[in-house]
Every structure is written in structure tokens, then in C-alpha cells.
Amino acid sequence: DGGITQSPKYLFRKEGQNVTLSCEQNLNHDAMYWYRQDPGQGLRLIYYSQIVNDFQKGDIAEGYSVSREKKESFPLTVTSAQKNPTAFYLCASNPDTGRRNQPQHFGDGTRLSIL
Amino acid sequence: EDKVVQSPLSLVVHEGDTVTLNCSYEVTNFRSLLWYKQEKKAPTFLFMLTSSGIEKKSGRLSSILDKKELFSILNITATQTGDSAVYLCAVTNAGGTSYGKLTFGQGTILTVHP
Numbered sequence: 001d002g003g004i005t006q007s008p009k010y011l012f013r014k015e016g017q018n019v020t021l022s023c024e025q026n027l028n029h030d031a032m033y034w035y036r037q038d039p040g041q042g043l044r045l046i047y048y049s050q051i052v053n054d055f056q057k058g059d060i061a062e063g064y065s066v067s068r069e070k071k072e073s074f075p076l077t078v079t080s081a082q083k084n085p086t087a088f089y090l091c092a093s094n095p096d097t098g099r100r101n102q103p104q105h106f107g108d109g110t111r112l113s114i115l
Numbered sequence: 116e117d118k119v120v121q122s123p124l125s126l127v128v129h130e131g132d133t134v135t136l137n138c139s140y141e142v143t144n145f146r147s148l149l150w151y152k153q154e155k156k157a158p159t160f161l162f163m164l165t166s167s168g169i170e171k172k173s174g175r176l177s178s179i180l181d182k183k184e185l186f187s188i189l190n191i192t193a194t195q196t197g198d199s200a201v202y203l204c205a206v207t208n209a210g211g212t213s214y215g216k217l218t219f220g221q222g223t224i225l226t227v228h229p
């Protein structure tokens with residue numbers, strides 16, 4: 001079945017450690033997005049990519065990095081510079097945003113906690 | 116900066132009640148407004164609205180957009196316990212490098228008691 005797969009579902013990080021969250025889609029979508037969700041704050045955009053080998057900062061990019069080497073993959077690295085990384089991370093994708101106005105569809109998320 | 120405000124932040128009702136969730140927005144270059152339902156994990160898509168005054172309907176859920184007053188409502192009639200969730204409103208920007216960006220509101224937590 002086509003969809004968006006995020007892994008792992010739960011992740012624990014020690015202080016000062018970088019971790020990478022995986023997001024893979026087999027929907028042949030051009031655009032991919034990473035959001036962070038904290039209680040009572042809705043979703044906030046971290047990074048997004050509209051095409052392979054290109055990405056833009058969202059509203060809260062500090063302490064995060066991404067890459068988009070393949071169309072189907074958009075991994076997010078939470079670096080040690082991110083001082084409050086405990087949150088629920090959601091990946092989304094949608095088709096070419098230039099020609100079709102399509103909704104974003106989401107993966108099941110990764111819950112990151114600090115030990 | 117694009118902004119979305121939802122109200123109320125939380126709502127508790129009994130089965131069979133009708134609820135109205137509100138979403139107001141400010142966006143530099145409006146493309147569309149979307150409603151999502153989030154239970155435990157991924158938000159699931161409900162509606163996309165691009166034109167004023169045209170109601171979108173799916174079963175007991177319906178939504179409408181007012182582009183002049185910059186708001187949308189989501190109605191749920193004859194609520195059921197399975198409607199309990201966080202309802203998220205978001206707007207899409209159509210401008211430049213922000214093209215396709217979604218800005219979300221805080222969400223409305225709906226609890227439906229039997």
C-alpha cells in the first residue's frame with residue numbers, strides 16, 4: 001500500500017547526542033515536510049523540501065538539519081543544539097505543489113524523549 | 116507572518132450534540148484552508164476549502180469558508196464518541212518560497228461523552 005512511513009515510533013536521546021528520524025514515502029510525491037507538535041501548540045514547520053536536493057527552513061529550524069538526496073526520503077536530524085527536543089515529530093508529503101492543490105498527508109509520527 | 120487561531124481550545128459534549136469549531140486566519144497569499152482530525156497519531160485529512168460560501172460535506176461533518184471575514188467553521192452533527200479527537204485547521208500559502216507551506220492553528224480538543 002502507498003503511504004508515508006516514519007521510524008522509529010519512539011526514540012530516546014541522551015543529552016548532547018544527535019539523532020536521526022526517518023521518513024520514507026512511496027507515493028511519488030515531490031514535496032515533503034517535517035513538523036514538530038507540542039501539547040497545546042498545534043504543528044509547527046521545521047523544514048520542507050519541494051524537490052530533490054533542495055530544501056527550505058520552516059518556522060523553527062534551529063537545532064535541526066535535513067537532507068533530500070532521494071525523492072522518497074527526507075530524514076530529519078535533531079542535533080545537540082536543539083535544547084528542547086522532546087516532542088512528537090510528524091512527516092508529511094504532497095504531490096507537486098506547483099500544478100495541483102493537494103492536501104498534505106501525514107505519517108504516524110515519532111515520539112522523541114530525552115533521557 | 117501567517118497566523119491561524121482556533122476556538123474553542125477544548126470542548127466537552129454528549130453524544131447527539133451538534134458542535135461548531137471555529138478557525139480564523141491571516142495569510143499573506145491565501146491558497147487554501149484545510150481541516151484535519153487527529154486521534155492518537157497522524158492527522159487525517161477532512162476538507163480542503165478554496166472558495167467562499169461553498170459548503171463541503173462528508174457524512175455528519177461539514178465545513179464552509181468565508182474569505183472576506185477570514186474564517187472557517189467545521190460543524191459536526193449528532194456527535195459520537197468516535198468523534199473525540201483534536202481538530203486542526205491550517206492554511207496554505209501561495210507565495211514565492213512559501214508556496215505550499217501549511218500554517219496550523221493550536222487545535223480544538225473535542226471530547227464526546229456517551
